[in-house]
Amino acid sequence: MPGKIAAVFGNMVTVELEQEVTQNSVAYCCRADGRRLISEVIRVRGSQADLQVFEETRGLRIGDRVEFTDEMLSVVLGPGLLGQVYDGLQNPLSKVALQEGYFLTEGVYVHALPTDIEWDFTPAVEVGQEVTAGDTLGTVPEGIITHQIMVPFHLRKKLTVEKIAPAGKYTVEKEIAVLKDESGQEISVTMEQRWPVKVPLNISEERLLPTEPLVTKIRIIDTMFPIVKGGTYCIPGPFGAGKTVLQQLTSRHADVDIVIVAACGERAGEVVETLRRFPELIDPRTGKTLMDRTIIVCNTSAMPVAAREASVYTAVTLAEYYRQMALDVLLLADSTSRWAQAMREVSGRLEEIPGEEAFPAYLESRIAGFYERAGVVRLKDGRIGSVTIGGTVSPAGGNFEEPVTQGTLKVVGAFHGLSRERSNARRYPSIDPLDSWSKYTGIIEPKKVAEVHNILRRGNDVKQMMTVVGEEGTPIEDFTIYLKSEFFDNVYLQQNAFDEVDGATEADRQRFVFDKCLEIIRLDFEFESKDQARQVMFYITDLFRNWNYAPMDSDEFKKILAEIDEIIATKGKLVKEALVK
Amino acid sequence: MRKFFDDITAITGNVVKVRATGVAYDELAAITTNRQTSLAQVIRLEGDEVSLQVFAGTQGVSTGDKVRFFGKPMQVPFTENLMGRIFDGAGRPRDGKPEITDDPIPIGTPPINPTRRLLPSKMVRTGIPMIDVFNSLVESQKLPIFSVPGEPYNELLARIGLQAESDVIILGGMGMRHDDYLTFRNAFEAGGVLGRTIMFIHTASEPVVECLMVPDLCTTVGESFALQGKRVLVLLTDMTAFADALKEIAIIMEQIPSNRGYPGDLYTQLARRYEKAVDLDGAGSMTILAVTTMPGDDVTHPVPDNTGYITEGQFYLRGGWIEPFGSLSRLKQQVNDKTRDDHRAIMDACIQLYAGARESREKKAMGFEPSQWDLKLLKYGELFEKRIMDLAVNIPLEKALDECWEILAECFEPHETGIRRAIIEKHWPKKLNDKSQQSQTVTTDAKD
C-alpha cells in the first residue's frame, strides 16, 4: 500500500504512511498528470514520513499517491560512464535533451549507461573459481582505460563462479556470469551494478598514507602548497577570486587517470565551458581528448536543490568505483558551500534546531564524512588506487570565519585560500601565499620551500612597515628583501592561465625555474640605491616572465637562461650599467 | 475548474491561510475583498490548510472573503502584441490599453538542459572603455550593476541597454520610482526602441509582494522569444527590492533566517532567475543586466554577496565611475582573444599599474616622499582616470586600446609595464618612444 501526501512546503513533502518505510529509501510522488517525482525519505515520525523531493513540487496536491521502494538513492556503475554529463541523480543530460528538448522537465529519468553499446568482454575467471565482492570477473576496454567488471560490491560472502561468458560482445544488461553463494543460491551478474551513493564504496586490503604528489602544473600549488594522490584540499574564496578557473585548470592538467567534475549549485555556463571544450582538447597523457577521461556531474544553481545535495555523493561514488580499478581519480567539487546550503534548506524545512548561520548541527560531520571518502587504498590484488578530493568553498561575504570553511579546514590536508586583494590586483592564481598551507610534501625539497616562504613573509612585513615609515625610512637590505619577494611572486607564484606555455608548468621545469629563482633570491646584488635596486629587480622580473612564456628548451628559453646565468655570475653588473645609460 | 472557499483561518503579514481541498502547490488564486480582487499564490499545503501569499497585501482582507483557485500556476501571455506594452507586477496593463489574453504560458519554466547551451561568444560593444577593454560584456551574460544608492545606475543600465544589439528589450522594474520609470521611457524613446520594448513595472508605492513576480514575468517572456530565435535583453532594476520582498515573506512564514534576516534559500531564489540568461543551441539568446543597490556600500551585504556568486561578474559603480577593482566580467576571456592581440596584455597591465598608482597615492596622502617609481605611477593614475575611466568617455574598443598604449608610453619604460616583449615590440607607440629618447639626448646634451 502506498502513502498519501499530507503536506507540501517547498521541496518537502509529508506523507501519511500506509506501509512500512525505510529511512533514506527512494519514493515517488505521483502528480495528477502522471509524472512521478523522485524523492528520498529523510525522516519518519509515527505514521508520517518526510520526503525531500528531487524535483520542483509545483502541481502536487494533498492526497496524491506516493510509492515507496526498498532501495536507497543509488547510482549505476559499469562501462560507459566516462565522457558522460550527468545531472545530480545520474541522468545523462545529452540523452535527456534528445528526448525532451531544451528543458529539464520534471519526472524524466533515463538509464545512466548506454544500453546499446556492445562492449568487448574478456573473461578473467574460470568456472569453479572462488570469488567475492570486488573481484574481477572480466574486462572491457572503455576508451583510455581497461574497465574491470567486478563481482557486485554488496556480495560480501564467498561465491563460486557457476558460469562465465566467453570472450565476445555484450551490452551492459546482458548476463556475463552466474555466481553461486554458499547456500546454493544462484546470482546472475551483468556488467552494471548499483550502489547507494551515501555509503562509501571501498573494498580494499588497507588504506595507505597519501604521499605521492599530484602534479597540477600550477606552480604555486605544486611547489608551495602541494596536494597528493588520495589527499584532500579546499579552495575557499570570495566570489570572483578564481576558484572555478583554478578547478578548471586542474581538471585539464592534473596528472591523474580520471577527473570527475562535480558542478554543484553553481553556474550552468561553467559546465558548458567544460563540456564544449574538453571534447576538442587533447590530453597529452593519452593522446585522446580530455573528455575521454572526464565525467561531469552537474546540478547547477537553477536545478532542484535536493538533487544538489545528492550530486556530490553521486560524484564521489563514481570516483570510488574507478578507484576499485586501481586508477588515480580526482574529484573536483564546485562548490561545497552550495551543497551545505542545500542541507540547510532541508534542515530548515524539517524545523531542526539550527546551528551557526542556520546551518544544521551535523554540518561538520557531513563535511568530514564527505572528505573521508578520499584516500589511497591497496586493493586485494596489491594494486593501488586513489581518490583525491578538492572542494571549493564560497563563504558568505568572503569571510573565512564561517561554518562551512571552518568545518572544512578541520578535515582537509591542504588549504588554498584565495584573496580578494590578490585577485583585484590581477595576481592570479590568487592563492594567498601567506595564509595558505599544506600538510603534504610536494615536488620541491621542503627546506627550500621554507626558505622562499620566509622571504615572502619578510617581504610582506617590510611592505607593511613601509606604509608606516615610508620608503625613505626603510633600510636598503629590507627594501631588497621586499623586492625579492615581489620578484618571486611575480615570476613564480603568478601564472598566466591563458598562455599556452605559462598556463601549465611540468614538474621538471618547476624544479629548474625554482632553483634559478632561489639563486636570484640568495644573491647579494650590492645595490647602491633603492632606485637602482628596483630597476634591476624590475629588469630581472621582466626577463623571468618572458622566460615563462618560452617553451622549455626552445632557443628563446636557452637565450634567456644564458642571460639569467650571466646576471647571477656578475651580480647584475651589466644590468646596472645599462640602466645608468 | 473554478472553486470557491471562504473559510479563512489566519491573516498575517501578506499571508492568508484558508481551508480548501484539491489545491495544487504553487497554484494561483484570487482573493476578493469588498475593495478589490488580488492574485495570490499557494506557498504551503498542510492537510486542508492552504497558505497563500497575497500579491496586493492583506490589508482589508476579512475572514469571510472568498478565495478562488485557478487550478494552474501564474501565467503570462506570450505574443508579438506584447511589444510596446507596459504591465504591472501582476501582469495587468498599466498603459490603459486592453488586457492581452492570448497564448498564456506558465511562468517559471524548468531549467534549460546545460547540453543545449552554447558557449557565449559574441561581444557586446558599449563604447565604455571600462567595459569593452577591461570587462567585456558578452551576449547571454548575466551581469548586475552593483551600486551605491544615488549613483546613476539606471542611466548606465539604459545606456548599455541601448548600445547592445537586440531584437527585444524587456524592462523589469521592482520598487521603482516614477522618475526612474520616466528615465527609461525617455531613453528608449530617444533610442527608437520603444516599439520592441516590453515593460513590467512595479513601483515603490505598490504592494511589496507584487514585485516578486517581475523577474519571472520578464524571463519567461524573454525565454519564449529566445526559443523563437530572438536576441533578448532583459533589464532588471532593482534586484535588492526583490530580495527584500523575499525576506518579508520568509519572516512571515517563520523560516529561520540565515544572514541578516534573509532566508537561507536567497541564493537559490536569485540563481533561478539569473540562470535564465542563455545562448541557446539552435535558437536565440537572453542577456540579463540587473541593478543591485548595495545598502551602505557594503558588498558583503547578503544581496550583492549572493548575487556575485551567481552572476557572471559585476560592474561596480561608485564615485561616478566603474571601479576597476571589484568589477569583473567572467565571460571576457571568451571574447577578448578574438578582438586584438594586445587586448589581454593591456587589460592586465593597465589594471596592475593602476593598483600601484592607488598605493602610491596612499603613501603620498600619508606624507611620505614619493620615489621615482611612485611619481611615474601617480602620473599614470591621473591620466588613466581622465582618459579611460571617466564615464563620459565614449570610444570604440580599438581606440581605447590605442589610448591605453599612449598613456603607458607617456609614463613608463616598456619593461616596467610587465607586458611581454613580443607585444611591446608590436604596439609600443613608436613616435612617442623616439621623442622620449630624443628628449633624453637633448637633456644630456644640455648638461654637457
Ligand SMILES: Nc1ncnc2c1ncn2[C@@H]1O[C@H](COP(=O)(O)OP(=O)(O)O)[C@@H](O)[C@H]1O
Ligand atoms: N588564473 C587566472 N588567470 C586569469 N584570470 C583569472 C584567473 N582566475 C580567475 N580569473 C578571472 O576571474 C574571473 C572569476 O574567476 P572564477 O574562477 O570564476 O571565480 P570564482 O569561482 O572564485 O567566483 C574569471 O572569469 C577570470 O576573468
Ligand SMILES: [Mg+2]
Ligand atoms: Mg566559481
